[in-house]
Amino acid sequence: MNASTLATEAVTDRSGWQLSALIAETIAWEMRRDPSVLCIGEDIGRAGGVFGATRGLLDEFGAGRIMDAPIAEMAFAGMGVGLAQAGMRPLVELMFVDFLGVCLEQIFNAAAKIPYMSGGRQKMPIVFKTAGGCIGSAAQHSQCLWGLFAHLPGLKVVAPSNPFDYRGLLTSAIRSDDPVIYIEHKGQLLKKLSDFRNNTPIPDRAYTVPFGRAVVLTKGRDVTLATLSSMVEHALEAALVLEQEGISVEVVDLRTVVPLDHDTVARSAARTGRLLVVDEDYLSFGLSAELCMRVIEQIGPGALRQVERLAVPDVPVPAALALERKVVPGVDMIIDRVRTMAKGA
Amino acid sequence: MTEQDQTLRLERYRRLWRFRSFDDACLEALRRNVIHGELHVGIGQEAIAVGMAESLRRDDAVVSTHRNHFHALAKGVDRRALLAEICEKAEGLCRGRGGHMHPFDVENNFSATGIVGASLPVALGYAYAFHLRQSDAIAVGIAGDGSSHTGAFHETMVIAGAQKLPLLVLVENNSLAISIRFDQISPTRTVAERASAYGVRGMHVDGTDVDAMTDAFAEASRHIRAGGGPVILEATCARFRGHFEGDPEGYRSREERQHLRAQFDPLRLYRDRLEAFGLTSSELDAVEAAEKAAARDLLAEIMALPQPDPEGALLYRFSEEV
Ligand SMILES: Cc1ncc(C[n+]2csc(CCOP(=O)(O)OP(=O)(O)O)c2C)c(N)n1
Numbered sequence: 001m002n003a004s005t006l007a008t009e010a011v012t013d014r015s016g017w018q019l020s021a022l023i024a025e026t027i028a029w030e031m032r033r034d035p036s037v038l039c040i041g042e043d044i045g046r047a048g049g050v051f052g053a054t055r056g057l058l059d060e061f062g063a064g065r066i067m068d069a070p071i072a073e074m075a076f077a078g079m080g081v082g083l084a085q086a087g088m089r090p091l092v093e094l095m096f097v098d099f100l101g102v103c104l105e106q107i108f109n110a111a112a113k114i115p116y117m118s119g120g121r122q123k124m125p126i127v128f129k130t131a132g133g134c135i136g137s138a139a140q141h142s143q144c145l146w147g148l149f150a151h152l153p154g155l156k157v158v159a160p161s162n163p164f165d166y167r168g169l170l171t172s173a174i175r176s177d178d179p180v181i182y183i184e185h186k187g188q189l190l191k192k193l194s195d196f197r198n199n200t201p202i203p204d205r206a207y208t209v210p211f212g213r214a215v216v217l218t219k220g221r222d223v224t225l226a227t228l229s230s231m232v233e234h235a236l237e238a239a240l241v242l243e244q245e246g247i248s249v250e251v252v253d254l255r256t257v258v259p260l261d262h263d264t265v266a267r268s269a270a271r272t273g274r275l276l277v278v279d280e281d282y283l284s285f286g287l288s289a290e291l292c293m294r295v296i297e298q299i300g301p302g303a304l305r306q307v308e309r310l311a312v313p314d315v316p317v318p319a320a321l322a323l324e325r326k327v328v329p330g331v332d333m334i335i336d337r338v339r340t341m342a343k344g345a
Numbered sequence: 346m347t348e349q350d351q352t353l354r355l356e357r358y359r360r361l362w363r364f365r366s367f368d369d370a371c372l373e374a375l376r377r378n379v380i381h382g383e384l385h386v387g388i389g390q391e392a393i394a395v396g397m398a399e400s401l402r403r404d405d406a407v408v409s410t411h412r413n414h415f416h417a418l419a420k421g422v423d424r425r426a427l428l429a430e431i432c433e434k435a436e437g438l439c440r441g442r443g444g445h446m447h448p449f450d451v452e453n454n455f456s457a458t459g460i461v462g463a464s465l466p467v468a469l470g471y472a473y474a475f476h477l478r479q480s481d482a483i484a485v486g487i488a489g490d491g492s493s494h495t496g497a498f499h500e501t502m503v504i505a506g507a508q509k510l511p512l513l514v515l516v517e518n519n520s521l522a523i524s525i526r527f528d529q530i531s532p533t534r535t536v537a538e539r540a541s542a543y544g545v546r547g548m549h550v551d552g553t554d555v556d557a558m559t560d561a562f563a564e565a566s567r568h569i570r571a572g573g574g575p576v577i578l579e580a581t582c583a584r585f586r587g588h589f590e591g592d593p594e595g596y597r598s599r600e601e602r603q604h605l606r607a608q609f610d611p612l613r614l615y616r617d618r619l620e621a622f623g624l625t626s627s628e629l630d631a632v633e634a635a636e637k638a639a640a641r642d643l644l645a646e647i648m649a650l651p652q653p654d655p656e657g658a659l660l661y662r663f664s665e666e667v
Contacts, residue, residue, distance in 0.1 A: 047524030047596045070494035070530045071461045071522055099460065102496070136382035138444040140459040315659050319444025320433035321381045322652035327659070 011201045015194035019163055020052040022193065022202065023184070026167045027054065027091065029206050030174045031061055034089060037174060038065040040076045041093025041129075050095060051131065051189040077103035077128070081110045084126045084179075091174060097132035097145050097183055111179040112154030123177040129170075132159070133185040133230055133280055134328045139316035142328075144229070144279075147286030149181045150257045156180040156211055157257040161232035162198035165255055168209025175208065185230040197236045198253075212259030216268060220250030222342050224268040226291060227278040228254040231329060235278060238334040247342045257287055262294035269295050273305040274341050278329055283311035306344055310337050346622045354619055357395055357555050359632050361612045364391040364415045366640035367424065371414065371431055371445070375590055379432045379648055384445055385412045389585035392611035393517055394419040396558030396580075397485070400566045404482040406454035406471035408464040411446050412517075413457040416487055420455045422448065428643055434650040441653035442661060461522075462495030464488065465514060469501045472510040472575075481570040483511045491522025493536045502575070506543035509574035513565050516577060517552065519584040524596035537579040545575040552580030553611040556618075583609040 014022060031037045038061075039054060045068035048055030058066045069076045073094060080092040094100055100107060107128060115124045134142040150157045156178050160166040166184070173180040193199065198217060217232070218239050227235050232253045239249040250268050254261065269275040275295060277288040288309035296307065310329050318324055346354070368386040375384050387394070394415030401407070401420055409416040417427050422438065430437030431445040438448050446459035454471065458464050468486025475482045492498060493516055505512040516536045520527045533539055540547025546568060550561035558580060565576040583605040587594045594602070616629055660666050 042522075043524045043596075050523065068525055068530070070525065071491045072494045072496065074496045102460065102462070138382060138447060138459070139442075140446065141383065313659060315662055316442075318442045318653075318658060319382065319430075319439075319447070320435075320437075320441035320653050322433075322655050323441060323658045324381075326655040 012204050014202055015192065017193050018052060018190050019166060019193065020049065020189045021055065022163055022167055023053040023170060023189075024048070024055045024057060026170050026206075027174070028057060028060060030171060031057070031065065033206070036087065037089045037091065038067070038083070039091045039093060040067045040069050040079060042069050042071060042095055044068060044093050049093070051186070053129075053184070053189060054093070073099060073103035074106065078106040078110065080126045080128070081106055081114070081124070084111075084124050085114075085122060089125045089174065091127040091129055094128055094130040096141055096186070097130045098140050098143050100128070100130065100145070107149075107155070107179075107181075108152045112152050115178065116154060124179045125177045126179045127173045127182055128180070129182045129184070131184045131186045131189060133187055134317055134324065135186045136321065136324065138319040142317035144183065144281035146181070146183055146257045147281045150260075150287065150290075151285075154179065155258060157183070158211065158255070159183045159185070159229040159257060160255065161229055161253050162196050162200065163193045163202060164198075164200035165209050165253075167202060168207050169211070169255065171206055172208040172211060176211075183229070188230050197233050209255070211256045212261050214252050214254045214261035214264040216264065217251045217253055218249060220248040220272065222248045222272055223274040223276055223338050224250045224252060224265065224272045225276045225278060225334070225338065226252040226254055226265045228257070229280060231278050231280050234329070234331045234334055237331050238338065241331075241335055242338055245339070247338060249338060254291075260287075260291065260294070262291055262298060265291060266295045266298040270299045270303050273303070275304060275306070276308045276310065276337060276341060278334055279309070279311040280329060281311060282314055283309060284314050286311070306341050308337065308341060310334065351622075351624070354622070355624065355628070355632065357559065358615055358619060358629065359636060360395040360398060361391045361555060361615060362633050362636035363639070364394060364418055365612060366636045367418060367428065368414055369637075370428060370640040370644040372590065373644060374432050374648070377648065380445065381433070382444060384590045385588065386586055386590070387412050387415045389605070389610065390517055390519060390552065390582045391415060392555040392558050392615070393515070393552045393580045393582060395555050396552075396562045397515070399559055400563045401485070402482065403453065404480065406468065406482070406484040407487065408468040408471065408485070409455070409457040409487045410461070410464055410489060410492065411457075411459045412489070413446070413448060413487075417448055417450070417455055417457070420450070421453050422450045422455050425643060425647070429647050429650060432647050432650075433652055434647060435653040436650055440661070462488070462492045462497035465492070465497050465501040468514075469505055469510065469512060472505060472512040473508075475511050476508070481511070483513055483566055483569045485513045485515055488514060488516045489522060490516060490518040490520060490527040490531070490536060491525065493539075494530065502543040502545065502577075505575040506545045509572070511569045512575040513569055514575065514577045515562075516579040518579050518581045520581070521584060521588070521597075523588045535579055537577055540577040543575070545577060546573065548576060548578045550578065550580050552582035553609045553614055555611055555615050582611075585610075
């Protein structure tokens with residue numbers, strides 16, 4: 001479904017909702033539609049999730065399908081695998097993406113590999129829903145890590161940037177027969193829908209947004225800026241400022257890391273001749289290099305005047321605000337970088 | 346009460362207030378936007394850390410959690426350096442890199458982690474080092490009731506129990522892990538009773554009673570120093586504030602919170618006891634006022650300090666950069 005076809009539909013006014021409420025509603029719709037969907041996670045029941053992304057679900061679906069888990073991620077991530085093998089469709093919530101370290105085994109050796117190891121006979125319909133990104137809580141609570149999961153074969157990796165996609169991509173994730181790491185941005189979960197720059201109306205019925213389809217959000221001539229998750233909002237803001245200066249930026253929202261739609265990015269970069277990948281994840285061995293390389297492979301090195309990356313420069317996220325601002329990409333950093341690029345070759 | 350007793354008790358009372366005033370200063374720093382991230386304070390749980398302080402030696406190790414301020418103070422971490430770190434200052438214990446969840450004091454063998462359960466294997470490492478060096482130092486791994494459910498807890502106890510390592514697992518059971526109630530999630534009524542499964546000693550203490558807590562911690566560390574092997578010491582207590590500052594606390598009522606404060610405030614309880622022992626309220630007031638003023642002054646001084654130089658943001662990733 002594409003956003004423009006929705007413009008004519010009557011919609012409930014959700015503009016005052018927090019994003020997390022939209023996510024809770026999305027899960028509820030899928031749970032009503034399919035009795036094999038269930039959720040496990042810490043604080044998802046009585047508390048409705050630390051961000052409210054499962055609020056109200058315990059009342060509607062009961063403790064069997066909304067299971068409050070102890071802090072035992074290794075066990076309940078693995079339970080997700082067993083439940084999927086038993087024919088259920090678990091959504092396992094891991095509060096912060098940083099905590100996936102304690103249960104990585106079940107994610108990368110079981111969920112990611114079993115479909116292949118079984119010769120395609122074992123389906124693995126499981127969603128690991130988690131929150132990433134920086135909200136000022138230092139090294140162990142500020143990571144994105146989508147590059148890490150993307151590196152491990154067998155996982156689909158999703159990182160939405162706006163309310164419409166949060167719903168559509170989550171619906172796709174729950175309906176997918178593959179394991180999906182669905183990474184929300186902590187800084188967006190409590191944001192009101194009306195406060196998003198990219199604020200497509202949300203229809204009153206379930207819809208899916210397919211994986212692997214990047215979307216061009218602003219048409220531009222000078223620089224192609226590819227990014228995802230909450231950096232998209234920053235990029236849109238930067239593009240507005242740069243527009244005033246006569247620099248026209250084409251912002252591409254990648255939406256998913258696996259599958260990665262390099263094609264859309266390559267087509268844009270072939271036109272603008274300049275590609276900047278902005279990534280809130282670490283710089284090296286990750287999404288930004290992978291995307292640049294694929295684009296170069298597709299259109300050839302001669303088709304681009306400039307290829308650059310802006311990401312966390314391979315350093316743990318520091319506690320102090322002055323240091324954090326230096327290493328985590330923000331609007332000003334994006335503007336500076338695009339400006340320099342546009343002045344260049 | 347002997348005079349010596351009286352001095353000791355007054356010192357405990359002073360520490361209780363010192364610790365609470367420290368976290369009050371953190372709350373003030375947060376209100377003034379000096380701290381920009383998550384903050385977990387230990388208000389209501391002071392007596393547990395105060396109970397550790399008298400037994401801990403400099404060569405012992407403490408590995409703490411996201412709620413670590415009091416444990417750091419009990420271990421002898423410098424107050425000023427700790428508060429400066431929490432306030433994201435260049436002069437902080439970790440030069441503003443670690444922040445409130447990640448203080449590291451090498452000289453004092455103190456460290457912490459923001460990952461639940463992850464403190465225990467690290468404490469196990471200290472314990473093994475002490476064992477190899479035939480030292481009688483002990484390693485204290487701190488866990489909340491929530492961390493007692495992690496795989497790390499179990500795996501740590503398996504190794505420590507089998508090798509009789511000098512490990513004290515101190516479980517601060519405030520009966521909540523964010524919203525999750527211990528009695529609704531735990532397969533056992535207490536954490537301490539799981540000790541027998543690992544062949545180690547389990548102890549249970551009222552963690553709001555600073556005297557009982559001090560005795561229990563002293564007993565546990567004596568047992569370990571004498572080669573008796575690990576102890577799981579479970580101290581029950583109450584968390585007065587939200588899990589983190591800003592927690593809407595939808596999982597418990599206002600009445601419940603008020604009840605906890607009224608019934609289980611370790612500072613109030615101790616004051617009542619000391620007054621019953623004959624200490625005067627003016628003596629006790631003076632202790633309280635002095636500690637509050639000291640923390641206020643310290644915060645004022647620290648707030649004036651600069652943040653780290655952003656140009657150094659990439660420093661300290663590797664040893665050659667120190
Ligand atoms: C592995 C891991 N899972 C989840 C979290 C999120 N989290 C932080 S503190 C906490 C609750 C901890 O409860 P408890 O151990 O009882 O300590 P308390 O907060 O009560 O002091 C949770 C779930 C985390 N930091 N690490």
